[in-house]
Amino acid sequence: MIQGSIVALVTPMAADGAVDFAALDRLVEWHLAEGTDGIVAVGTTGESATLDVDEHLAVIRRVVGVVKGRIPVIAGTGANSTREAIELTAAGLQAGVQACLLVTPYYNKPPQEGLYRHYKAIAEAVPVPIILYNVPGRTGCDMLPATVARLAAIDNIIGLKEAKGELGRIRELLDLQLKDFSLYSGDDATACESILLGCHGDISVTANVAPRLMHQMCAAAQKGDRASAEQLDRMLAPLHKDLFIEPNPIPAKWALNQMGLIPAGIRLPLVPLANEYHAVVHAALRASGVSS
Numbered sequence: 001m002i003q004g005s006i007v008a009l010v011t012p013m014a015a016d017g018a019v020d021f022a023a024l025d026r027l028v029e030w031h032l033a034e035g036t037d038g039i040v041a042v043g044t045t046g047e048s049a050t051l052d053v054d055e056h057l058a059v060i061r062r063v064v065g066v067v068k069g070r071i072p073v074i075a076g077t078g079a080n081s082t083r084e085a086i087e088l089t090a091a092g093l094q095a096g097v098q099a100c101l102l103v104t105p106y107y108n109k110p111p112q113e114g115l116y117r118h119y120k121a122i123a124e125a126v127p128v129p130i131i132l133y134n135v136p137g138r139t140g141c142d143m144l145p146a147t148v149a150r151l152a153a154i155d156n157i158i159g160l161k162e163a164k165g166e167l168g169r170i171r172e173l174l175d176l177q178l179k180d181f182s183l184y185s186g187d188d189a190t191a192c193e194s195i196l197l198g199c200h201g202d203i204s205v206t207a208n209v210a211p212r213l214m215h216q217m218c219a220a221a222q223k224g225d226r227a228s229a230e231q232l233d234r235m236l237a238p239l240h241k242d243l244f245i246e247p248n249p250i251p252a253k254w255a256l257n258q259m260g261l262i263p264a265g266i267r268l269p270l271v272p273l274a275n276e277y278h279a280v281v282h283a284a285l286r287a288s289g290v291s292s
Contacts (some may be wrong), residue, residue, distance in 0.1 A: 001182055002072045002099060002159075003200040003222065004037030005214040007207035008045035010249050010256060011059055013265030019055055021062055023262050028066040030261065035215035036071065036207060039063060040101055043076035044138065045205055045249045050267040056088065061095045078103035078133060082118050089126045099129040101161060101203070106139035112147045123154045130156055135163035135186060145172045152178040161186040161203045167193055174198045188240040192233035195221035206239045208252045209259065210290050238284035245277050255281055259291060 009031070012023035031039060041063040042048045042056050051059065060075045067073050075092030077100045079085040085102055092100045104110075105118060123130055132151060136142035142164065151157045162169060163186025170190070173183055174197060182200040185191035191202035195218060207214040217232035243251045247270065254273035256262045258281075266272060273281065285291040 001200060002038050002074070003182065005035075005207050005211065005218040006038035006040060006072075006074065006184065006201055006203045007031055007036050007211060007214075008040045008043045008203050008205055009063070010208055010253050010262065011042065011046040011051065012256075012262040013047075013267065014263050015265050017265055017267045019051070019059060020263055020265065021058075024059065024062055025066050027256075027261055028063055031207075031211050032067070032070055034211035036211045037201065037215060037218070038072040038074060039067065040074045040076055040203055041097075043101055043133075043203075044103060044135070045208070045252070046076060047249065047267055047270070048076050048078075050270075053088070057091050057095065060092055060097065064096045072098040074099045074101050074131065076101050076103070078105075080105035080108050082121050085118070086122050086125045089122055089128060089130070093126055093128040097128070099131050099158065100126075101131045101133050103133040103135060104139050104141045104143050106141065109141050112144055115141070115143050115147055116150055119151050119157060120154060123151075123156050127156060129158045131159040131161055131182070131184070132157065133161040133163070133186065135161075137163070137165070145169070145176060148173060149176050149178065152176075152181045158182060159184060159200070163187050165190060167197070170194045170197060170199065188236070188243075192217060192221055192229050196224070196226055196229060205243055205248055205252055206236055208249075209243070209255045209285065210236060210239055210288055213288065213290075235288050238287040239290070242277075242280050242284035245280055246273060251277070251281050254278075255285055255290075258282070258285070
């Protein structure tokens with residue numbers, strides 16, 4: 001079972017938007033040294049929407065090659081076309097990942113039966129562990145607990161990243177008591193409480209800039225040490241909030257650039273963090289002890 005602090009890794013880019021593979025190598029090694037428990041390569045935080053297929057797969061392969069089995073690597077392979085999602089997921093399996101993370105189809109807003117058939121088709125076509133990903137605030141599509149329960153009955157659908165950001169939804173999912181099925185928070189602000197309630201980890205944006213603290217918080221929450229987990233989460237709270245002051249991953253990439261870990265590149269239609277927010281994100285980094 002994959003658990004703990006799983007970073008939704010940004011994709012480092014040069015000023016012209018080209019993927020910076022040397023910076024990616026350094027970033028992955030830093031996460032390994034800092035205690036990150038798993039890596040999602042080319043999820044939505046990794047700008048999957050604007051990487052072409054060759055780049056998408058090259059980044060996944062590069063992360064797998066650098067990690068060398070030391071921690072799990074999960075490939076982001078979701079798409080709003082079922083056929084494309086099958087092709088990306090098959091390529092992820094071939095690259096050697098431990099699982100694939102597939103966001104619900106975005107923009108076309110399928111009904112619950114469409115979601116069920118979408119994921120069922122992918123799971124039947126590609127024999128890789130699949131983690132569902134529900135983030136209605138970005139996709140316009142909300143996968144309901146009843147649909148999750150139907151999908152959990154499929155052998156190689158092994159988990160869900162739930163990013164609705166509502167503890168009530170987390171409780172509903174935990175109440176299903178799904179066998180051999182992992183639940184992950186996809187909302188940093190509620191991740192601590194979600195893990196204390198019974199989730200297996202957090203697929204995290206905050207972990208991009210504070211991997212050690214996120215690992216420690218998740219580990220404490222998994223042990224049921226509420227006092228320690230909440231103390232660590234209070235330190236992280238400014239990042240949970242201000243790394244979303246503009247759309248993700250704009251603030252996270254800007255913060256990592258300020259930390260000297262990646263170049264400043266980001267792809268249109270995203271743009272660098274607006275000047276008016278620089279001091280806000282700097283303050284969050286200082287408050288969390290990430291920078292002086």
